[in-house]
């Protein structure tokens with residue numbers, strides 16, 4: 001596996017690969033890799049002739065007071081994991097090359113970004129869509145893989161790709177969890193042992209919601225209340241949002257149907273965690 005830092009060189013290599021008829025499969029990340037990321041690399045390996053993994057802690061998607069500085073980073077550890085999982089090229093650009101002096105262009109998806117993480121992290125999705133659009137233009141992938149842990153991000157990137165006629169396929173992949181159920185996240189490393197225990201409340205709350213829906217509950221408010229009650233039992237857990245939304249539009253679902261997704265964002269100590277579950281899958285087809 002080759003590590004490429006230079007933006008122009010990465011683009012040149014990808015253009016040459018495309019000219020040779022090779023299929024490029026792309027996995028964009030912010031690094032500090034875990035099994036969730038590696039599941040995307042393996043899926044890309046199964047589909048691409050060339051697998052490109054990017055690692056870039058994108059400053060423009062972090063707001064003031066957010067955890068850009070404390071975001072975990074370890075390129076040599078990541079490189080070994082990426083190589084073992086089957087990546088061919090690890091693209092690790094520098095911020096000054098992605099956003100040189102005078103940089104002035106932004107990609108902004110409207111509507112879908114007004115709610116959930118978009119409401120709690122103003123400007124976050126503008127940073128995400130801008131950097132993902134730039135990465136797509138540099139890497140020129142045929143297919144790009146994203147985790148559904150970042151459910152809203154996936155919906156926003158699909159919207160951007162459709163609206164801008166980007167010539168690639170956006171593929172969503174399942175959430176990979178720790179053995180006890182906590183969704184894998186690079187940020188989990190910032191949890192203290194006590195917080196790590198309390199962080200399980202997200203998964204347990206999802207379990208409570210799932211059981212209610214399986215038992216026939218169809219009122220979102222009842223399910224949301226039960227989820228909130230479970231999370232509020234943990235002294236270090238502070239709810240950012242608990243919502244049940246339509247999987248495509250992200251509009252609030254009042255009556256649960258096949259499209260309903262439960263989405264959670266919870267701060268445990270100073271670490272903000274997200275998780276979700278497609279509750280609609282628990283509802284039998286009528």
Ligand SMILES: Nc1ncnc2c1ncn2[C@@H]1O[C@H](COP(=O)(O)OP(=O)(O)OP(=O)(O)O)[C@@H](O)[C@H]1O
Pocket residue numbers: 028029030031035036037039040145146147148149150173174175176177183184185186187188
């Ligand atoms: N547990 C997971 N299962 C599947 N995909 C995941 C998981 N965690 C992250 N991903 C996906 O990996 C890609 C890169 O995400 P990112 O580098 O932000 O990792 P992360 O672990 O989500 O970090 P954090 O949540 O701390 O920002 C995204 O498409 C994201 O959805």
Ligand SMILES: CC(C)(CO)[C@@H](O)C(=O)[O-]
Pocket residue numbers: 028029030031056058061128131132150153
């Ligand atoms: C898509 C992404 C790599 C853009 O910086 C990031 O938001 C992430 O890792 O999910």
Ligand code: BAL
Pocket residue numbers: 030061062150153
């Ligand atoms: N995985 C989403 C990146 C972020 O939280 O900024």
